[in-house]
Amino acid sequence: MASEKITTNNGKLNVPDNPVIPFIIGDGTGPDIWNAAQKVLDGAVEKAYNGEKEIDWKEVLAGQKAYDETGEWLPQDTLDAINEYLIAIKGPLTTPIGGGIRSLNVALRQKLDLFTCLRPVRYFDGVPSPVKRPEDTDMVIFRENTEDIYAGIEFQEGTDDVKKVIDFIRNEMGSENIRFPETSGIGIKPVSKEGTERLVRAAINYAIDNNRPSVTLVHKGNIMKFTEGAFKAWGYDLAEREFGDKVFTWKEYDEIVEKDGREAADKAQGEAEDAGKIIIKDSIADIFLQQILLRPKEFGVVATMNLNGDYISDALAAQVGGIGIAPGANINYETGHAIFEATHGTAPKYAGQDKVNPSSVILSGVLLLEHIGWTEAAELITKAMEKTIASKVVTYDFARLMDGAKEVKCSEFGEELVKNMD
Numbered sequence: 001m002a003s004e005k006i007t008t009n010n011g012k013l014n015v016p017d018n019p020v021i022p023f024i025i026g027d028g029t030g031p032d033i034w035n036a037a038q039k040v041l042d043g044a045v046e047k048a049y050n051g052e053k054e055i056d057w058k059e060v061l062a063g064q065k066a067y068d069e070t071g072e073w074l075p076q077d078t079l080d081a082i083n084e085y086l087i088a089i090k091g092p093l094t095t096p097i098g099g100g101i102r103s104l105n106v107a108l109r110q111k112l113d114l115f116t117c118l119r120p121v122r123y124f125d126g127v128p129s130p131v132k133r134p135e136d137t138d139m140v141i142f143r144e145n146t147e148d149i150y151a152g153i154e155f156q157e158g159t160d161d162v163k164k165v166i167d168f169i170r171n172e173m174g175s176e177n178i179r180f181p182e183t184s185g186i187g188i189k190p191v192s193k194e195g196t197e198r199l200v201r202a203a204i205n206y207a208i209d210n211n212r213p214s215v216t217l218v219h220k221g222n223i224m225k226f227t228e229g230a231f232k233a234w235g236y237d238l239a240e241r242e243f244g245d246k247v248f249t250w251k252e253y254d255e256i257v258e259k260d261g262r263e264a265a266d267k268a269q270g271e272a273e274d275a276g277k278i279i280i281k282d283s284i285a286d287i288f289l290q291q292i293l294l295r296p297k298e299f300g301v302v303a304t305m306n307l308n309g310d311y312i313s314d315a316l317a318a319q320v321g322g323i324g325i326a327p328g329a330n331i332n333y334e335t336g337h338a339i340f341e342a343t344h345g346t347a348p349k350y351a352g353q354d355k356v357n358p359s360s361v362i363l364s365g366v367l368l369l370e371h372i373g374w375t376e377a378a379e380l381i382t383k384a385m386e387k388t389i390a391s392k393v394v395t396y397d398f399a400r401l402m403d404g405a406k407e408v409k410c411s412e413f414g415e416e417l418v419k420n421m422d
C-alpha cells in the first residue's frame with residue numbers, strides 16, 4: 001500500500017487510508033514505551049479495519065539519538081518533516097545539560113507554534129489512586145504552550161545582561177521592588193491577548209463539541225495582574241464576544257449581582273445551566289489545587305497558562321493513578337499541526353529495563369487516532385486498557401500499590417492489550 005500525507009482543507013483534516021506519521025522515539029525509557037505502543041496502535045488499526053487502513057510510521061530524530069547521529073539535538077529535518085506531515089507522536093526527551101536549548105519539548109512546541117497542550121485526565125477502573133473517589137476526576141486541561149515563563153527569557157545573576165535589565169527596571173521604570181538587585185536573576189513572563197484568546201477559544205470549542213458543562217480559567221491574577229489577571233479578563237471577554245448565548249460567564253454573574261443582587265445572579269446561572277449553556281468560570285490557582293482534590297466533579301474543561309498547566313497536569317494525573325497513565329497532545333487548531341506525547345519525562349533510572357508503564361504514550365496514540373477520525377481503533381485500545389487493568393495485569397507502578405496484581409514488563413503489558421482487543 002503506497003503511503004500518503006495527511007493534509008488540511010479549510011481547517012479539516014484529509015486522512016488517507018495509509019498516512020505517513022512521523023515519530024520521535026524519545027530518550028531514556030522512550031524506546032521501551034514507544035516499541036510497546038507502536039505494536040498496540042498497529043494491532044488496533046489492523047483489527048478495526050482488517051488491513052484496509054495502516055499507518056506508515058516514519059522515524060524522525062530529536063534528543064540524544066539525534067545528537068549522536070547528527071550532532072544536533074533538534075535537527076531542522078525533523079521540524080520540516082512534522083511541518084510537512086502535520087501529525088506526529090513522540091516519546092519523552094531529556095533536557096540537554098548545558099547548551100542553548102532549555103527543553104527540547106518546549107522548543108518543539110514553540111517552533112511549531114503548537115499552542116495548546118491538551119491533557120485529558122480520566123480514571124480507569126481498578127487503577128490504584130490516593131483519593132477515595134478517583135472516578136469523580138474527569139477533566140480536560142488546555143494548557144497554553146507557547147508563552148509565560150516558558151518563553152525562556154531569563155537573565156542569569158551576575159551577568160552584564162541582568163545588570164542592564166535591572167538598571168532598566170529601576171532607573172527607567174522607577175521600580176524599587178527588586179529586593180536584592182546586586183544578586184538577582186531575572187525571568188520575564190510574557191502573556192498576550194492573542195495567545196490567551198486562541199487557547200480559550202480552543203477550550204470553549206472543545207467544551208461545546210464534547211458536551212462539557214463548564215470551562216474554568218485558572219490563574220494567579222490576584223498577584224500577577226497584567227499577565228495572569230489579564231488572561232482571566234481576556235478569556236471572559238472572548239467567551240462573551242465569540243460565543244454569545246452559548247455561554248454564561250461569571251463576569252456576567254458579577255454584573256447581575258451588582259445590579260440586582262446575588263439571588264438574581266444565581267437564578268440567571270441556574271437558567272443558563274438548564275438551557276445547556278457552558279458556564280465560563282475562574283479559579284485562582286492555589287485554591288484550584290485544593291478544589292480538584294476535594295470537589296473534582298465541579299470541573300470539566302480547564303484553561304490555563306503554561307506553568308500552572310504543567311503543575312496541574314501532574315497533580316491531576318496523580319489523582320487517577322499517576323503519570324504512567326497520563327496522555328497528552330500539543331496542537332495548533334489553526335494549522336492542524338499536532339504532536340502527541342505522554343505527560344511524563346524520560347524516567348532515566350528505568351531506561352532500557354523494559355519496565356515502565358507504556359500507557360501514557362499508548363493513550364496519547366489513542367488521542368492521535370481520535371484526532372484523525374479513526375475512532376474504531378481508538379475505542380479498541382481504550383476497551384483493552386479497561387479490561388487489562390481490571391484483570392490486574394499491570395506494570396510495576398500500579399503493581400506496587402495493588403493487592404493481588406500480576407506485575408508484567410512494559411512490552412508484556414502492550415502484548416496483553418493486543419490480546420484483549422475484541
Ligand SMILES: NC(=O)C1=CN([C@@H]2O[C@H](COP(=O)(O)OP(=O)(O)OC[C@H]3O[C@@H](n4cnc5c(N)ncnc54)[C@H](OP(=O)(O)O)[C@@H]3O)[C@@H](O)[C@H]2O)C=CC1
Binds near residue numbers: 091092103341357
Ligand atoms: N514531555 C517530555 O518529554 C518531558 C520530559 N521531561 C524530562 O525528563 C527527564 C526526567 O525528568 P523527571 O523529573 O525525572 O520526570 P519523569 O517524568 O521522567 O520521571 C519521574 C518519575 O515518574 C514516574 N514515571 C515516569 N514515567 C513513568 C512511566 N512511564 N511509568 C511509570 N512511572 C513513570 C517514575 O516514578 P517512580 O520513581 O516513583 O517509579 C519516575 O521516576 C528530564 O530531563 C526532564 O526534563 C520531563 C517531563 C516531560
Ligand SMILES: O=C(O)CCC(=O)C(=O)O
Binds near residue numbers: 094104105310313343
Ligand atoms: O521538557 C521538559 O523537560 C519538561 C516538560 C514538561 O514538564 C511537560 O511537558 O509537562
Ligand SMILES: [Mg+2]
Binds near residue numbers: 310311313314343
Ligand atoms: Mg510537566
